[in-house]
Amino acid sequence: MTLLEIFPSLRSEMPSRLDSAVWPRDTRYDGEGRIMVGGVALADIADEYGTATYVLDEQEVRSRCRAYRRAFPEAEIIYAGKALMIRAVAEWVTQEGLSVDVCSAGELAIALSAGVDPERIILHGNGKSSDELRTAVRCGVGRIVVDSLTEITLLSALATTRQRVLVRLSPGIDVHGHPAVRTGVTDQKFGFPLGSELADEAVERILRRSNLELVGFHCHLGSQIYNPDFYGEAIRRMIGEMARVRQIHGRILTELDLGGGHAVATSTRPDEVRRQPCAGPSAGEAAAYRGGDAEMNVQELAEVLDDALDAGCARHHFPRPRVALEPGRAIVARAGVTLYRVLSVKHIEGGHTYVTVDGGMSDNPRVALYGARYDVVLANRHPCGPQMTATVAGRHCEAGDVLAVDVQLPADLRPGEILAVPCTGAYHHSLANTYNSIGRPPVVAVRDGRARTLVRRETVEDLMSREVGV
Ligand SMILES: Cc1ncc(COP(=O)(O)O)c(C=O)c1O
Structure with missing residues (x-):
């Protein structure tokens, strides 16, 4: 049961839209507190297409x-x-x-x-x-x-x-x-x-x-x-x-x-x-x-x-x-949102809180390349309780594989929840790589309440098909 279900009055506290400087203009919260882009709940896309996934608002x-x-x-x-x-x-x-x-x-x-x-x-x-x-x-x-x-x-x-x-x-x-x-x-x-x-x-x-x-x-x-x-x-x-x-x-x-x-x-x-x-x-x-x-x-x-x-x-x-x-x-950056699933939340005594997700520098190398900074937002429910300061870490075998530092996330964030990173439509899919032999995410378009695959996820079989030597 979510906080919104327990306290329906909290709904009125929710912003109906997210900042259009970094989100597609057609972004809002639905009645359950989930983020919707192009009329589709990001959490539903994560469930249907898996994560990490690039979402693109046509x-x-x-x-x-x-x-x-x-x-x-x-x-x-x-x-x-x-x-x-x-x-x-x-x-x-x-x-x-x-x-x-x-x-x-x-x-x-x-x-x-x-x-x-x-x-x-x-x-x-x-x-x-x-x-x-x-x-x-x-x-x-x-x-x-x-x-x-x-x-x-x-x-x-x-x-x-x-x-x-x-x-x-x-x-x-x-x-x-x-x-x-x-x-x-x-x-x-x-x-x-x-x-x-x-x-x-x-x-x-x-x-x-x-x-x-x-x-x-x-x-x-x-x-x-x-x-x-x-x-x-x-x-x-x-x-x-x-x-x-x-x-x-x-x-x-x-x-x-x-x-x-x-x-x-x-x-x-x-x-x-x-x-x-x-x-x-x-x-x-x-x-x-x-x-x-x-x-x-x-x-x-x-x-x-x-x-x-x-x-x-x-x-x-x-x-x-x-x-x-x-x-x-300027044409595609704000149209893109990348979805990740939280794999673990680790509080280091006297140190940082690390939220590890199922993507990282293979789907977004811009942080390591240019020191790019991003917002990270919980997508599957609207958080109403206390926040924590966290580092969102990728799953790759590099200490520098970090997607965002010092972001505010709900203190009760749990593995399995969905994080969304806005403004990731440009130079993300095009710079993606297969580090650690992890296939590249799919690109899923949203429009008028419907989602469809534009580019499918790269599978282990795709990666293996290039292995022609002994
Ligand atoms: C020749 C040329 N034109 C256009 C662009 C697009 O730049 P931006 O995506 O920052 O608008 C680039 C980017 O590297 C470029 O090299």
Whole structure:
């Protein structure tokens, strides 16, 4: 018997919805105090599909796509498939009018099998193999973003019809994130430094090839960027470079792809929200921590981009290029919730309380990789009693396999109960691995009160099928 059954008046104390900064908008408690997403109780999904399981709210993905289309009616919105490339998502985003960016033959195959028009596919990657380039050219991808001189030679040898390409430039903008995601700075593996001899060489070589058509420039500044001014600065620098190409080669580039990296809130703890300064290439010390700043406001971004385009184009007397944006996380992160079952609750005398769950760094390596922080919430009942501070630990054989530290959970949490981790739609399934030979979780879509499997759970048999040696 639950507390709610004993004291029905407690129901009125329950929030009817959870914070939409990190949960899908259609999240609420049902009459029994269970969390519902897309009209389905998460506890029922855990019972039916097992745990760990990724739940994905279809309407949330679609509505994020629509929000981008509304905010940027003239821009091309390209979904960055690396965030979550599965067939259903590729289909939903293209139905909502987005293009798709892929960065491997595997992602390309998934997009094509979802029926995405190859013309609307953009191929990325700093290490595209010749096989991948051949496949992309053969299936007619709309654009390829060139990342090295070698690639230009390879592409030109492979293209049988005129292939449209963009050159990826690093504009020297430091967004001060984790070193692994600062891709706007010049000294890193992606692209060509803006204004460098290498970049000039790339442009020249492409322009000399009759089967390659240089249509524009691309840049990607990093991840979790919530200060739109970084993109304004990128526009100013990139337009300047486009104007230089016109001056030197008499060629007008018409496309400016500003990459993705728009922040979503991954934790509702205000003390973890850090303000991003923006003062060009070396922005100095970060300002104070402040709540409510973690998310990119797309409307504000649209205004900043518009102003920067006006100013940059006026300054260089350059025709306004068509802008493309490549949000990944901002489309799918909040649509995803990961479910785990509690395996044990261990109170260490004089130490922490460890709640071990049946997943961990194999389904969410972002904590170990980037120090990402998450909320963790009990999903199968609404807790009304005292809380405890706990560390939610994964089941893998690594002391660092921790999903969340210092989270508040009910003091009477028991093995068998269901924990939900919101904002796990991006870079979770796509970064998942099989550490400790644990199969990857399924992806289950919810919509209008119904759940369905999009990707099935990886079984021990799946893992064994790769074992072909003795
Ligand atoms: C070239 C490019 N575009 C877009 C993205 C998407 O970034 P996000 O998911 O943070 O929007 C990435 C992420 O690494 C990227 O490398």
